[in-house]
Amino acid sequence: xxKKKHPLTxxxxxxxxxTEIEFHFERSINELIADxxxxxxxxxxxxxxxxxxxRYSQKLKQTADVGRKQRAALVILESVFTDARQALRGLAxxxxxxxxxxxxxxxxxxxxxxxxxxxxxxxxxxxxxxTEPGAVKRLYVQRAFLDRTITSASVTYPDLLDFxxxxxxxxxxxxxxxxxxxxxxxxxRSIDVVAVTSRFFAVMGARPFIGRLFSTEADxxxxxxxxxxxxxxxxFGGDERVLGRSIHLGQKSYTIVGVASPGFRGVELRRTDVWxxxxxxxxxxxxxxxxxxxxxxxxxxMVARLSPGVGSDVAAAEATTLHRLGRAEDTRYDPEATIxxxxxxxxxxxxxxxxxxxxxxxxxxxxxxxxxxxxxVANLLLARMIRRxxxxxVRLALGVSRSRLISFLTMExxxxxxxxxxxxxxxxxxxxxxxxxxxxxxxxxxxxxQRAIWFAITVSLFAxxxxxxxxxxxxxxxxxxxxxxxxxxxxATGDSRIRSALGVVQVCLSVLLLFGAGLFLKxxxxxxxxxxxxxxxxxxxxxxxxxxxxxxxxxxxxxNNRAIETVAALPSVTSAVGVLGYxxxxxxxxxxxxxxxxxxxxxxxxxxxxxxxxPHYFKTVGxxxxxxxxxxxxxxxxxPLVVVVGEHMAQMLWPNESALGKCIGFSDEDGACMQVxxxxxxxKRQNLTQANPSLLYYVPASQHDDPPHTVMARFAxxxxxxxxxxxxxxxxxxxxxxxxxVRYMKDIISPQxxxxxxxxxxxxxxxxLALIVAAIGLYSLIAYSVxxxxxxxGIRTALGATTPKLVWLVLRESLKIVxxxxxxxxxxxxxxxxxxxxxxxxxSPRDPMVLATVAGILLSISFGxxxxxxxxAAGVDPNEALRLEQ
Numbered sequence: 001x002x003k004k005k006h007p008l009t010x011x012x013x014x015x016x017x018x019t020e021i022e023f024h025f026e027r028s029i030n031e032l033i034a035d036x037x038x039x040x041x042x043x044x045x046x047x048x049x050x051x052x053x054x055r056y057s058q059k060l061k062q063t064a065d066v067g068r069k070q071r072a073a074l075v076i077l078e079s080v081f082t083d084a085r086q087a088l089r090g091l092a093x094x095x096x097x098x099x100x101x102x103x104x105x106x107x108x109x110x111x112x113x114x115x116x117x118x119x120x121x122x123x124x125x126x127x128x129x130x131t132e133p134g135a136v137k138r139l140y141v142q143r144a145f146l147d148r149t150i151t152s153a154s155v156t157y158p159d160l161l162d163f164x165x166x167x168x169x170x171x172x173x174x175x176x177x178x179x180x181x182x183x184x185x186x187x188x189r190s191i192d193v194v195a196v197t198s199r200f201f202a203v204m205g206a207r208p209f210i211g212r213l214f215s216t217e218a219d220x221x222x223x224x225x226x227x228x229x230x231x232x233x234x235x236f237g238g239d240e241r242v243l244g245r246s247i248h249l250g251q252k253s254y255t256i257v258g259v260a261s262p263g264f265r266g267v268e269l270r271r272t273d274v275w276x277x278x279x280x281x282x283x284x285x286x287x288x289x290x291x292x293x294x295x296x297x298x299x300x301x302m303v304a305r306l307s308p309g310v311g312s313d314v315a316a317a318e319a320t321t322l323h324r325l326g327r328a329e330d331t332r333y334d335p336e337a338t339i340x341x342x343x344x345x346x347x348x349x350x351x352x353x354x355x356x357x358x359x360x361x362x363x364x365x366x367x368x369x370x371x372x373x374x375x376x377v378a379n380l381l382l383a384r385m386i387r388r389x390x391x392x393x394v395r396l397a398l399g400v401s402r403s404r405l406i407s408f409l410t411m412e413x414x415x416x417x418x419x420x421x422x423x424x425x426x427x428x429x430x431x432x433x434x435x436x437x438x439x440x441x442x443x444x445x446x447x448x449x450q451r452a453i454w455f456a457i458t459v460s461l462f463a464x465x466x467x468x469x470x471x472x473x474x475x476x477x478x479x480x481x482x483x484x485x486x487x488x489x490x491x492a493t494g495d496s497r498i499r500s501a502l503g504v505v506q507v508c509l510s511v512l513l514l515f516g517a518g519l520f521l522k523x524x525x526x527x528x529x530x531x532x533x534x535x536x537x538x539x540x541x542x543x544x545x546x547x548x549x550x551x552x553x554x555x556x557x558x559x560n561n562r563a564i565e566t567v568a569a570l571p572s573v574t575s576a577v578g579v580l581g582y583x584x585x586x587x588x589x590x591x592x593x594x595x596x597x598x599x600x601x602x603x604x605x606x607x608x609x610x611x612x613x614x615p616h617y618f619k620t621v622g623x624x625x626x627x628x629x630x631x632x633x634x635x636x637x638x639x640p641l642v643v644v645v646g647e648h649m650a651q652m653l654w655p656n657e658s659a660l661g662k663c664i665g666f667s668d669e670d671g672a673c674m675q676v677x678x679x680x681x682x683x684k685r686q687n688l689t690q691a692n693p694s695l696l697y698y699v700p701a702s703q704h705d706d707p708p709h710t711v712m713a714r715f716a717x718x719x720x721x722x723x724x725x726x727x728x729x730x731x732x733x734x735x736x737x738x739x740x741x742v743r744y745m746k747d748i749i750s751p752q753x754x755x756x757x758x759x760x761x762x763x764x765x766x767x768x769l770a771l772i773v774a775a776i777g778l779y780s781l782i783a784y785s786v787x788x789x790x791x792x793x794g795i796r797t798a799l800g801a802t803t804p805k806l807v808w809l810v811l812r813e814s815l816k817i818v819x820x821x822x823x824x825x826x827x828x829x830x831x832x833x834x835x836x837x838x839x840x841x842x843x844s845p846r847d848p849m850v851l852a853t854v855a856g857i858l859l860s861i862s863f864g865x866x867x868x869x870x871x872x873a874a875g876v877d878p879n880e881a882l883r884l885e886q
Contacts, residue, residue: 028046029043030042032045094384097380097384098416100380100776100780101377101380101381101416101420102416102419102420103420103423104373104376104380104420104773104776105373105374105377105416105417105420105421105424105460105463105467106421106423106424106426106427107369107373107424107427107769107773108366108369108370108371108372108373108374108420108424108463108773109370109420109421109424109425109456109459109463110423110424110425110426110427110428110431111366111369111370111424111766112363112366112367112369112370112424112455112456112459113424113425113428113432113448113452113455113456114366114427114428114431114432114435114447114448115359115362115363115366115435115762116363116452116455117428117432117436117447117448117449117451117452117455118359118363118432118435118436118447119360119363120447120451120452120455121436121447122269122345122347122355122356122359123345123347123348123356123360125451126344126345127264127265127268127269127344127345128263128264128265129204129206129207129260129261129262129263129264129265130204130205130206130264130267130344131204131205131206131207132205132305135305135306135308136203136204136205136267136303136304136305136344137303137304137306137312137315137341137342137343137344138153138302138303138341138342138344138346139163139172139302139303139304139319139339139340139341140152140153140302140339140340140342140349140350140351141159141323141337141338141339141340142337142338142339142340142350143333143334143336143337144334144336144337145334147604151340151350151351152298153301153302153349153351154298154299154300154301155174155298155300155301156291156294156295156296156298156299157174157278157282157291157292157293157297157300158293158294158295158326159295159323160172160174160197160300160302162322162323162325162326163302163304163322163323165322166304166315166319166322167307167318168306168307168310168314168315168318168319169304169305169306169315170304170305170306170308171199171202171304172199172203172302172303173196173197173198173200173203173302173303173304174196174197174200174278174300174301174302174303175194175195175196175200175266175300175301175303176195176278176282176285176300176301177192177193177268177270177272178193178195178285179192179193179545180193180249180250180281180284180285181249181250181545181739182247182248182249182739183248183249188738188739189739190545190739190741191249191273191274192270192271192272192273192274193249193272193273193274193281194266194272194275194276195276195277195278195281195282196214196266196275196276196277196278197278197300198215198216198277199216200214200266200275200303201213201214201226202305203304203305204264204266204267204303205305206260206261208226208258208259208261209229209258209259209260209261209262210240210243210258211226211243211256211257211259212258213226213257213260213275214257214275214277222277222280223252223253223254223255223277223280224255224256224257224277225247225249225254225255225256225257225274225276226256226257226258226259226274226275227247227259227273227274227275228259228260228264228274229259229260229261229262229263229264231272231274232259242259243257243258244257247274249274249284251283251284252280252281252284254274254276254280260275266303267303267344267346268346278300282299285299286299287546295327295330303344304319304341306341312341312342315341316338316339316340319341320337320338320339323337323339353755354754354755354838354839355755355758357755357838357839358755358758358759358762359758361516361763361836361839362758362762362763362766365513365516365762365763365766365767366766368509368512368513368766368770369509369513369766369769369770370459370463371466371505371509372505372506372510372513372770372773372774372777373463373467374463374466374467375467375502375503375505375506375509375777376502376506376773376774376776376780377413377416377463377467378466378467378468378471378502379499379502379503379777379780379781380777380780381412381413381468381471382471382498383780383781383784384471385409385471406472409468409472410464410465410468410472413464413467413468413471413472414461414464414465414468416464416467416468417460417461417464417467417468418460418464420460420463421456421457421459421460421463424456424460425448425453428448428452428456429448432447432448433447435762438757438758438761438762499781499784499785500781500816500817503777503778503781503817504817504820504821504824505821506773506777506778506821507774507820507821507822507825507858507862508821508822508828509770509774510767510770510771510774510821510825510858511821511822511824511825511826511828511829511854511855511858512825512828512829512832513763513766513767513770513771514767514770514854514857514858515825515826515829515833515850515851515854516763516767516829516833517760517763517764517766517767518850518853518854519833519836519840519843519845519847520759520760520763520764520839520840521760522840522843522847522850523759523760523839523840523841523843524753524756524757524759524760526841526842526843527688527689527753527756527841528753530684530688532683532684532688532749533583533623533680533681533682533684534583534621534622534683534745535621535622536622536745536746536749537746538714538715538716538719538722539620539621539622539712539714539715539744539745540712540722540723540726540742540743540744540745541582541585541710541711541712541742541743541744541748542563542567542710542712542713542726542727542730542741542742542743543709543710543741544556544559544563544730544734544735544738544739544740544741545739545740545741546709551735553707556707556709557707559734560578560707560708560709560711561578563711563729563730563733563734564576564577564578564614564708566729566730566732566733567711567713567726567729567730568713570713570715570729572715572716572721572722572725573713573714573715573716573722573725573726574716575619575714576620576712576713576714577613577614577615577616577617577620577621577708577712577713578613578614578701578708578710578711579613579617579708579709579710579711579712580613580701580706580707580708580710581609581610581611581612582611582621582710582712583683583684583685584684584685584688584745584749585710585748587609587685587686588609588611589606589607589608590608590609590610590666590667590668591608591667591668592608592664592666592667592697593664593665593666593667594653594662594664594665595663595665597653600653601653602695603693603694603695604692605685605686605687605690605692605694607695607696608649608695608696608697609685609694609695609696609697610696610697610698610699611697611698611699612698612699612700612701612704612708613631613698613700613701613708614631614700614708615630615631615632615633615700616630616631617631617712618630618631618644618680620712620713620714621714622714623680624681625644625678625681626647626679626680626681627658627659627660627679628644628660628676628677628678628679629677629678630644630678631644631700635700635702635703636702636703637702637703639703640675641672641674641675641699641703642674642675642676642677642699642700642703643664643674643675643676643677643697643698643699644676644677644678644680644697644698644699645659645664645676645678645679645697645698646679646680646681646682646693646694646695646696646697647679647680647681647682647693648692648693648694648695649695649696649697650679652695659676659679660676660678661676662675662676663675663676664676664697674699680696680698682694682696683696687752688749688752688753689752689841711730713726719744723742723744727740727742730742755839756841759839771857771858771861774861775861775862775864776865778814778817778818778861778862778866779865779866781817782810782813782814782866782869782870783868783869785810785813785869786810786869786870796809806870807870810866810870811866811870813866814862814863814865814866815859815862815863815866817862818858818862821858822854822855822858822859826854826855829851830846830851833845833846834846
């Protein structure tokens with residue numbers, strides 16, 4: 001790294017140009033005088049020959065300045081390449097240090113890139129294929145319902161028609177994600193469809209890949225379909241002749257009129273296979289055409305494109321007025337209902353999910369991991385710089401400027417960061433899809449795209465600057481000249497303090513990460529300990545997709561009865577029962593009458609709710625019968641009507657007496673008496689964390705005209721094998737080409753715990769990652785300190801210091817750093833953790849036991865990281881140590 005000659009400055013270039021022009025001007029005058037002209041005539045003639053000197057001077061200066069800039073750029077590039085070459089050579093001589101730094105940075109950069117890709121999809125990036133996405137909004141209805149205010153994303157079809165009169169909306173549309181059975185040459189299966197009203201694609205500003213999208217004609221009963229681009233490639237091999245062909249979905253055959261552009265999925269992140277017009281498809285999805293005129297079928301979600309220059313508030317006010325007018329005759333509806341016009345990304349709307357909020361926290365955690373990694377790398381670079389004091393001092397002595405030295409040291413850290421960024425990006429490509437499936441199970445496509453790659457480049461640049469800042473400043477200090485005489489044996493006190501401070505930062509951040517992980521782990525444990533009222537282990541829920549067929553109810557009864565018998569006979573199934581209405585599935589409210597009671601108490605979530613079930617239902621689902629009995633084969637039509645009530649309902653209806661033997665009647669069936677024969681343990685109805693029990697009761701399906709639609713089976717063995725066996729068994733006895741849906745009960749429940757699972761999983765993973773990085777940093781810090789104090793330790797040994805004292809001397813340094821970092825990190829955690837309160841479940845955000853556990857883990861790790869350096873300190877040979885310092 002020699003001393004480079006810097007190019008001329010702009011003022012120097014301009015001065016040279018002026019001097020050159022002046023030289024030629026004076027030379028011309030002198031030549032004319034030598035030819036016999038007077039001085040005045042010679043000057044006048046020279047001025048005429050030269051013309052506008054100022055203009056020529058300006059052109060020459062501009063040309064010269066361009067050349068100056070080019071020469072300066074070449075000098076800079078030459079310096080950069082020289083510094084990079086020398087930096088790489090130096091790093092190649094210390095492969096272990098370089099690899100440690102690269103892997104440490106790669107872990108931090110990879111973690112950040114992965115989480116940025118996910119948060120970008122959730123909260124930042126508009127869905128692909130939408131024109132002018134800023135003008136597209138979601139609409140919500142905020143209204144009073146059951147003594148509380150709800151914000152709903154769903155409306156009825158007549159409600160949607162009301163908004164078509166809004167002048168502040170250029171277009172308004174509704175859609176609904178669902179599934180329908182798809183019949184092809186392969187085995188029948190359910191596919192993901194989206195039913196949309198006619199102006200949906202206009203709202204999105206979407207364009208077809210081939211064919212056309214829906215027009216206003218799709219609001220008639222025209223049975224047309226638009227294929228998703230991926231579905232078109234999978235099912236039809238990308239054949240453009242698909243236009244005009246038919247696709248059989250549900251009870252109808254749809255004519256394919258177009259293929260959507262690649263990646264377009266509307267405003268949702270979930271997978272889509274086929275787009276269908278809402279009017280014909282809605283009849284299959286809702287199992288009735290009544291939804292077209294009824295304001296009781298809440299199913300359509302609304303999107304709108306604002307007119308140019310219209311703000312969300314103005315559009316919301318007009319939409320609110322139209323909504324209230326449309327509901328003016330409904331006396332049960334909230335007259336103060338309000339329409340909200342919000343961001344198209346659901347995660348940024350009023351009903352933003354806990355998963356989105358947890359994802360933001362995890363992104364913050366990944367940034368903290370990167371800071372831990374940068375602090376660790378800074379420590380390693382600082383230690384490396386201290387070992388190179390003599391080399392750097394010699395460079396300064398040979399005339400290398402401090403700016404060139406800073407450039408050289410910066411190039412080293414940037415080379416390491418760039419390599420770490422490439423490796424980290426590789427980690428992100430490898431693991432992002434798996435992590436994304438934890439956060440967004442319905443997400444289609446990779447989260448690592450061009451935006452994520454640019455983010456990785458930016459993070460790598462930041463990491464290189466941040467990690468190399470302190471070592472670069474220290475390494476370029478002119479006081480290094482003293483190191484030429486003193487050598488590298490005595491580490492500067494200032495350097496030691498800086499390295500210790502960086503160690504404290506690592507421990508502090510590790511405390512924050514592990515404390516957050518501990519809170520989420522405890523929350524997840526609380527969630528997993530919730531009493532569901534059922535034994536969700538080894539229960540399958542199976543049903544036929546009825547929308548594909550046009551059978552009478554009596555025929556479906558026969559199919560379902562045969563399915564129950566066939567599933568119950570499977571070797572892996574211990575019991576099976578038919579149900580209509582089950583926990584975490586469909587709920588059916590049905591009014592009742594109690595002799596002697598003028599009114600029936602209402603639950604906080606409505607109700608009471610009824611389930612029609614088969615014999616031994618409670619045994620199959622694992623619900624305890626507190627008093628009385630379960631249903632059995634004797635509870636059939638023609639026998640006395642019986643009912644089992646939930647524990648909470650029994651207490652509400654008969655608070656001071658036994659419910660057994662009491663009479664309950666349906667309010668819409670002439671009050672026929674059903675005798676209470678059992679009291680069952682309360683079960684969760686829909687919400688895993690609902691605070692108050694629902695009013696639940698159960699009747700034998702065989703005694704009523706509401707036959708079961710679903711089979712619930714308890715199995716033994718592998719869930720995957722049970723799923724296959726049950727689906728095959730039901731397909732064999734069901735309608736030909738019938739699609740059978742089989743779901744594991746735990747898979748039905750688990751999405752409700754997704755935010756706690758995500759927080760516990762990701763924060764624990766990143767916390768462990770930060771802990772490993774911090775442990776490596778602590779080990780390197782103590783090991784380097786021991787190496788620099790060999791002379792001191794040798795003298796102590798010579799003066800009679802015992803091994804335990806030397807070990808304690810080293811351990812004390814480690815403990816001091818860890819205790820300081822733990823105290824500072826714990827204090828910050830206690831101040832900041834209340835912000836997580838809404839994301840936790842029955843856990844205090846300032847739980848002292850979690851903090852104590854984290855402190856114990858860090859102390860144990862620090863002890864382990866310091867043991868090897870401490871043992872090395874105890875084995876220092878006094879003679880060798882003193883001899884090395886001579």
